[in-house]
Amino acid sequence: MNRLYHFALSPFCRKVRLTLAEKRIEVELxxxxxxxxSQEFLRRNPAGKVPILRMDGRVLSExxxxxxxIEETNPNPQLMPRDPDTRYEVRRLCAWFDxxxxxxxxxxxxxxxxxxKVMKLGYPDSKNVKAGAQAIKYHLDYLAWLLDQRRWLAGDQMTLADFAAAAHLSCLDYISDVDWNRSATVKDWYAKIKSRPSFRTLLVxxxxxxxxxxHYADLDF
Amino acid sequence: MNRLYHFALSPFCRKVRLTLAEKRIEVELxxxxxxxxSQEFLRRNPAGKVPILRMDGRVLSExxxxxxxIEETNPNPQLMPRDPDTRYEVRRLCAWFDxxxxxxxxxxxxxxxxxxKVMKLGYPDSKNVKAGAQAIKYHLDYLAWLLDQRRWLAGDQMTLADFAAAAHLSCLDYISDVDWNRSATVKDWYAKIKSRPSFRTLLVxxxxxxxxxxHYADLDF
Known part of the structure; x- marks a missing residue:
């Protein structure tokens, strides 16, 4: 059985979970x-990070x-377009979010x-929280600008870029830090992706x- | 004419420069x-980072x-192998370094x-410098461990992973922060990559x- 070592509110893990679920690859979380x-975890992954995917005898990180x-070994449904320009755009946007x-x-x-709090590292730094709350507005506006020109983030097809963005936003939505009223375009895009079957395990x-x-798990938020 | 907006000691720019030079794509730096x-720079790249590559009417970042x-549109010489396992390993190692x-x-x-100093942000934080000097040892050992099993970092072929690693190490070598005596294997690998024509502009x-x-520009260091 494939296994994904993960943390529930890690956007990087969520991006991988969405990709696996779209391709109907079952994993034990x-x-x-x-x-x-643990020592065992560090042996699996010297970088000491999640996600780690154990699949078909491989141990994969990053x-x-x-x-x-996953895309190259399980090409259906396609999450990376064929033409180099759109592939570039998908990768640029994944890097933008990650x-x-x-x-x-x-x-x-x-x-x-x-x-x-979970890691017992003390209280939130209010300066950071304020900076983050300011910065997310600018990023939502950037998303809205992209989505005014395209059906999905990187073009007319849903790609890994949408998963990268939705992975981060879903984690922030869990703590009510996304103002969905800022842009109807962004909200519509998120509603579309949130209603996909691949999103279900994230929402529980x-x-x-x-x-x-x-509103977090509500498809009609 | 293609243009690369860059900073001389940015490892990310160096990775792109090596890739372009291996493929004999000329760029103005x-x-x-x-x-x-500048306002003009931010218009080209809202992320405000280097490298930015202007090529064939496109403006590319990340x-x-x-x-x-570049690899997908100029496949020769090949810097990404064909099989998904090695491609994964190249990407994992690029992420490891970057x-x-x-x-x-x-x-x-x-x-x-x-x-x-260049950005006028004050003096080096000695705690950070100490931590970095400690951490590089562990990374050089990891490189040595990989190179004991493989000719190049990701396998038997030179790939983007070698460029990512060499880009960082060459910047650190510029300030004498790489102890080449730590591993003969790593030194041999770096000597091989340093002597490539694509490396020349970096060394000047x-x-x-x-x-x-x-010793920085010396091929027999």
């Missing part, structure tokens, strides 16, 4: 407290490398509010001590 | 003080997305010693106020 790594591997958005928003809001995730708001 | 971005695009090594070593040594780069040590 194993919650990993990666900030208190979410983007994992997603591209680097820039992660640095400016996810780490400032989610990690301050949730991860710090719970982190002890942090109940999600009611 | 434009030094960009990205920490004092180093890994750029390298994969994320983990960057975080633990490059940002702690190069950014403290050089970038801080100079950052004002930071003359490189004599």
């Amino acid at each position: 194993v919650e990993e407290r990666y900030w208190e790594p 979410s983007q490398a994992i997603c591209e591997f 680097d820039k958005f992660h640095e400016e928003v996810t780490s400032k809001l989610l990690y301050e509010r949730v991860n710090k 995730d719970q982190v002890p001590g942090f109940p999600p708001p009611r | 434009v030094e960009e003080r990205y920490w004092e971005p 180093s890994q997305a750029i390298c994969e695009f 994320d983990k090594f960057h975080e633990e070593v490059t940002s702690k040594l190069l950014y403290e010693r050089v970038n801080k 780069d100079q950052v004002p106020g930071f003359p490189p040590p004599r």
Whole structure:
């Protein structure tokens, strides 16, 4: 049986989970407290991070490398278009969310509010929280700008870029940090992706001590 | 004419420069003080980062997305192998260097010693420098371990993974922060990649106020 070592509110794990679920690849989810790594976990992954995917005798790390591997070995349904220009755009946007958005928003809001408490690292730094709350507005506007020109983030087809973005936003939505009223276009896009069967397991995730708001799992939010 | 907006000691720019040079794609290099971005620069790249590649009417950002695009549109010489397992390994290692090594070593040594001064952000934080000097040992050992099993980092063929690693190490070598005596295997690998014609322009780069040590450009170091 395939296994994914993950943490419920890790956007990188969520991107991999969405990719696996779209391709109907079954995995057993194993919650990993990666900030208190066991010797066994470090042996599997010297980088000490999640996600780690154990699949067909392989042990895979680094979410983007994992997603591209899954895509190349299980091409249906297609999550990477064929033409180099759109492939570039998918990769650029994945990096945009996994680097820039992660640095400016996810780490400032989610990690301050949730991860710090779970990892017993103290209280949220209000300066960071404020900076994250400001930065997410600019990113939502950027999403809206992209979606005004395209059906999905990287073009007319749903791709890994949509999963990267939705993975981060779903984690932030779990702590009510996304203002869905800011852009109807972005809300429509998120409603579309949220209603996919692949999204279901994400919406039932719970982190002890942090109940999600009611709208989180609601498809008509 | 193609143009690459870059900073001489940015490992991400160096990875792209190596990729372009291996494929014999000529570019004009434009030094960009990205920490004092001009309006024109921000219009080209809302992420405000280097490298930015202007090529055939496109404006491309995010180093890994750029390298994969160059590879897909200019497949010779091949820098990404064909089989999904090795492609995964190339991408995993690029992420290893561009994320983990960057975080633990490059940002702690190069950014403290050089970038801080160039950007007028004050003096190096000795705690960071110490942590970086410690961490690079562990990474060099990891490289040695990989190279004991393989000719190149991801397998028997030179790939983007070698360029990602060499890009970081060459920046650190510019400030004498790589102990080449730690592993003969790693030194041999670096000598091989350093002697490639694609490496030449990197070795003549100079950052004002930071003359490189004599061994830096020496192919027999």
